[in-house]
Amino acid sequence: xxxxxxPWRARLLPVAIWAARVGVAAVFVFAAVPKLGDIMTxxxxxxxxxxxxEPWLHLLAxxxxxxxxxxxxxxxxxxxxxxxxGTLLLGLLTVAFIALIASVIARDIDLECGCxxxxxxxxxxxxxxxxxxxxxxxxxxxxxxxLPPPRR
Amino acid sequence: xxxxxxxxxLGDAVRGLLSSVRDAALLAxxxxxxxxxxLAIQLDVPWTPESRTDEAVAACGFDEPIAEPARPPLPRMPxxxxxxxxxxxxxxxARSDVAFRDGHIPGAISLPVADVAATLAQQSLPLPxxxxxxxxxxxxxxADAEYVGRLLEDALGCDRVRVLEGGFDAWLQAGAPVExxxxxx
Numbered sequence: 001x002x003x004x005x006x007p008w009r010a011r012l013l014p015v016a017i018w019a020a021r022v023g024v025a026a027v028f029v030f031a032a033v034p035k036l037g038d039i040m041t042x043x044x045x046x047x048x049x050x051x052x053x054e055p056w057l058h059l060l061a062x063x064x065x066x067x068x069x070x071x072x073x074x075x076x077x078x079x080x081x082x083x084x085x086g087t088l089l090l091g092l093l094t095v096a097f098i099a100l101i102a103s104v105i106a107r108d109i110d111l112e113c114g115c116x117x118x119x120x121x122x123x124x125x126x127x128x129x130x131x132x133x134x135x136x137x138x139x140x141x142x143x144x145x146x147l148p149p150p151r152r
Numbered sequence: 153x154x155x156x157x158x159x160x161x162l163g164d165a166v167r168g169l170l171s172s173v174r175d176a177a178l179l180a181x182x183x184x185x186x187x188x189x190x191l192a193i194q195l196d197v198p199w200t201p202e203s204r205t206d207e208a209v210a211a212c213g214f215d216e217p218i219a220e221p222a223r224p225p226l227p228r229m230p231x232x233x234x235x236x237x238x239x240x241x242x243x244x245x246a247r248s249d250v251a252f253r254d255g256h257i258p259g260a261i262s263l264p265v266a267d268v269a270a271t272l273a274q275q276s277l278p279l280p281x282x283x284x285x286x287x288x289x290x291x292x293x294x295a296d297a298e299y300v301g302r303l304l305e306d307a308l309g310c311d312r313v314r315v316l317e318g319g320f321d322a323w324l325q326a327g328a329p330v331e332x333x334x335x336x337x
Binding site for chain 2: 039040041043047048057058059062063066067068069071074081082084085086088092111124
């Protein structure tokens with residue numbers, strides 16, 4: 001007997017979820033590695049946001065990219081428990097980034113993002129940065145969706 | 153309220169969420185610990201109070217000084233802030249003489265990165281220590297400006313040196329005023 005046809009949405013969903021997980025992990029790894037390679041420069045970038053107290057700058061500059069790396073690893077781990085935890089962690093981090101960017105826009109401060117270290121061309125914080133992070137948050141939301149059970 | 157199919161009851165959903173929060177906190181702690189380790193390595197912090205000295209003495213001998221830990225980078229000054237404070241600060245151009253002649257920030261003093269060490273060794277600087285100093289170069293990273301700024305900070309014995317964020321390119325992009333050949337041509 002012929003098997004019933006699987007709806008295209010049901011076939012596409014796992015692919016979309018995995019694409020979102022790999023994409024999100026890649027973005028955070030790409031962002032974290034250069035910052036970890038030069039913690040001092042990233043600390044200077046954080047200082048320019050004029051939000052965090054001086055004694056915390058270097059610790060933040062070291063911890064944030066490492067948390068990004070750990071979260072990225074959890075998201076592509078394939079274990080539902082750690083995928084949930086990783087997406088929650090990266091989601092909270094991204095919400096914090098969005099709040100920070102919004103505060104920069106509101107205060108009309110002219111500064112470099114530092115989001116991807118110093119590897120890329122200097123990128124000034126503004127609305128495009130904020131919308132990019134909102135898009136990233138949506139991708140994290142998709143990555144958090146549990147995979148449907150495999151069909152037999 | 154409709155729950156995802158892997159949660160049978162609302163209680164399940166709450167327990168699932170709490171469990172994810174706990175796991176996320178564990179991941180954050182792991183990241184924090186690894187980050188602190190990475191920072192300690194980059195700052196060359198001794199792991200125990202005595203071991204660093206003993207190792208250094210064994211490796212270098214008694215007369216060799218122990219290397220100083222890395223210094224944090226100089227604070228950055230955004231273009232907009234410098235443009236509105238040009239009269240109150242001393243601006244130092246760390247680019248080459250040619251680049252300086254071509255165009256520079258109004259009132260800037262030329263102190264090319266290639267010559268700065270020799271210049272500082274040979275003469276005292278005509279820089280007032282009661283005013284903030286801002287250095288700049290071509291690179292958006294401000295590497296040359298950072299280097300010149302450090303030497304100035306050491307020579308003047310003050311910590312009032314900052315680096316122009318984004319360098320001269322950012323200054324030009326912002327449409328700020330320029331002195332030199334660029335201005336006349």
